[in-house]
Structures are given as structure tokens and as C-alpha cells.
Amino acid sequence: MAIAADSVFEESDFEATGDPIHRTRKTAMWIWLGSEAFFFGAMISTFLLYRTTTNDGPGAEIFNIPFTSASSFILLTSSLTMVLADNAFQRKDQRQGRIWLIGTILLGLTFLAGQIFEFTEFVHEGLTLSSSPFGSSFYMLTGFHGAHVAVGVLMLSMLVAFSLRGRLSSDHGMNVELTALYWHFVDIVWIVIFTVVYLLQI
Amino acid sequence: MATTTHAHPTAKFYWLIAAFLAVVTAVEIGISYIEVLGPAQAPLLITFGIVKFITVAAVFMHLRYDLRDYRTLFLFGLLGALVVFAVVLAVFQAF
Numbered sequence: 001m002a003i004a005a006d007s008v009f010e011e012s013d014f015e016a017t018g019d020p021i022h023r024t025r026k027t028a029m030w031i032w033l034g035s036e037a038f039f040f041g042a043m044i045s046t047f048l049l050y051r052t053t054t055n056d057g058p059g060a061e062i063f064n065i066p067f068t069s070a071s072s073f074i075l076l077t078s079s080l081t082m083v084l085a086d087n088a089f090q091r092k093d094q095r096q097g098r099i100w101l102i103g104t105i106l107l108g109l110t111f112l113a114g115q116i117f118e119f120t121e122f123v124h125e126g127l128t129l130s131s132s133p134f135g136s137s138f139y140m141l142t143g144f145h146g147a148h149v150a151v152g153v154l155m156l157s158m159l160v161a162f163s164l165r166g167r168l169s170s171d172h173g174m175n176v177e178l179t180a181l182y183w184h185f186v187d188i189v190w191i192v193i194f195t196v197v198y199l200l201q202i
Numbered sequence: 203m204a205t206t207t208h209a210h211p212t213a214k215f216y217w218l219i220a221a222f223l224a225v226v227t228a229v230e231i232g233i234s235y236i237e238v239l240g241p242a243q244a245p246l247l248i249t250f251g252i253v254k255f256i257t258v259a260a261v262f263m264h265l266r267y268d269l270r271d272y273r274t275l276f277l278f279g280l281l282g283a284l285v286v287f288a289v290v291l292a293v294f295q296a297f
Contacts, residue, residue, distance in 0.1 A: 026268075027275065034276055034279020034280070037283040040283065049290065065234065079258060087212075087213050087216065184263045188254075195230070195248065199247050200244055200247055
């Protein structure tokens with residue numbers, strides 16, 4: 001499929017890579033995301049270590065793959081709405097940026113609601129935080145990821161509030177970009193969790 | 203202060219990437235149910251997961267278009283995660 005270069009790229013005018021403050025904040029964000037990769041790496045390793053230690057209780061067979069697949073689609077879609085929000089703010093289109101941010105918040109909340117529903121179902125089937133090492137590592141991993149999504153929703157809500165109060169001018173577009181980086185990171189962590197924890201276990 | 207500008211993808215391109223990710227996820231889910239694949243199933247799922255991971259990081263997180271330093275920092279984190287992963291599994295003799 002041939003795509004014309006000018007339909008793929010556009011100039012970003014507040015993307016001031018020469019600005020030291022911009023670079024410092026973004027570098028700090030990437031260092032932090034790198035440390036988060038360490039954190040989730042350790043959690044995923046722990047889960048893999050205990051994936052078969054179910055103490056004769058429920059294990060991976062109780063996973064509802066169609067349901068979790070729908071959740072994955074929702075989180076992937078939220079990455080699209082997030083990047084479109086970032087794109088709109090870069091074009092100084094505050095109104096459209098807000099619409100995409102609100103869309104991202106709603107998708108994030110839907111994902112969280114799905115996770116709460118999933119956890120409730122698993123608890124009813126006997127998989128609790130203390131039922132087995134499998135349960136502990138599963139809830140710790142997916143629960144911490146859910147907590148990251150919740151923090152992301154909070155950050156996005158603050159951006160919407162700032163934008164509505166006129167405190168998210170083009171000079172502050174960096175805040176949207178940094179929040180977007182965080183949100184996409186949460187999404188790529190889920191890509192790993194969905195593949196390793198759910199799909200490879202069934 | 204002089205600022206430099208650089209190109210970022212357009213909204214249309216982001217939609218195309220999202221469609222690609224949706225297709226890859228659908229294929230992944232399909233593969234997870236195909237028992238005939240046997241031992242090829244896990245490597246295929248891992249490959250598709252890596253493709254999605256790299257696509258989101260490169261396009262949505264702009265690593266493909268931003269400064270190389272950011273890429274290096276993130277790769278360092280990922281490498282660290284892989285080392286943690288290998289050490290934990292080796293210590294508990296999970297291999």
C-alpha cells in the first residue's frame with residue numbers, strides 16, 4: 001500500500017527538541033518509563049514462576065479469553081484516542097483535543113470496569129489473592145497494571161479540567177505529550193500481559 | 203531561543219496503525235484457539251506481541267521520530283527488565 005509522505009507526516013510546531021526544559025522533562029519521563037519496565041518485568045517473571053502453583057485451586061483455565069480480548073481492544077483503542085488528542089493539542093485545536101481526551105478517559109474507565117468484573121468472577125470461582133501463589137502473582141500483576149490505568153485516568157481528567165479552565169495553552173502542550181507517553185506505556189505493558197498471562201496459558 | 207521542529211505522523215496515519223494493531227490482535231486471539239499449531243503456537247503469539255509492542259512504541263510513543271536518546275533510555279529499561287526476568291527464572295530454576 002503506497003502512502004504519500006505528506007499524508008503521513010506533518011510538522012509539529014511546539015515540539016521544540018532544542019528547548020532544554022522540554023528535553024529534560026521528556027528525558028526524565030523516559031528514564032521513569034524505563035524503571036517501570038524493570039518493575040513490570042519483575043512482576044511478569046514472578047507470575048511465570050508461579051503460573052502452575054495453584055494449590056489444587058483454579059488456574060489459568062478460568063480465564064475468559066473473549067472477554068479479556070474485548071478489554072484489550074478497548075485499551076488499544078484508547079491508545080489511538082490518546083495519540084489523536086496529542087495530535088490535536090499540537091495543532092492547537094483545544095476543543096478536539098478535549099474530545100479525544102474524554103474519549104480516552106471513557107475507554108480507560110471501561111477497561112477498569114471490565115477488570116473489576118473479571119476479578120469479581122474469579123473470586124466467585126475461588127481464585128483469591130491468598131488462595132495460591134498463582135492467584136497472588138496474577139492479582140499483583142494485573143492489579144498493579146489496573147492501578148496504573150486508574151492513575152492515567154486521573155491524569156487525563158486533570159488535563160481536561162486544565163483545558164476547560166484555559167490553563168492548557170500551547171505552551172503547556174508538553175503536559176499532554178508526557179501524559180500520552182505514560183498512557184501508551186500502560187498500553188504496551190498490557191500487550192505483554194495479555195500475550196504472556198492470558199493467551200500463552202490457555 | 204531558536205527551536206527546532208520535526209515531523210510527526212498525521213491523524214490518518216494513526217488510524218491506519220490502529221487498524222493494523224486491531225488486525226494483529228484478532229489474529230493473535232485466533233491463533234490462541236488453533237490447537238493444530240502445537241509447538242508453533244507460543245512463538246507465533248510472542249512474535250505478534252512483539253510486533254504490537256514495537257508498533258505502539260515506535261509510532262504512538264513517537265520513538266521512531268524523536269531523539270535517539272529517548273530510544274536508548276527505553277531500550278536500557280527493557281534490557282533491564284529482560285535481565286530481571288532471566289535472573290528470577292534462573293534463581294528459581296524455572297528453565
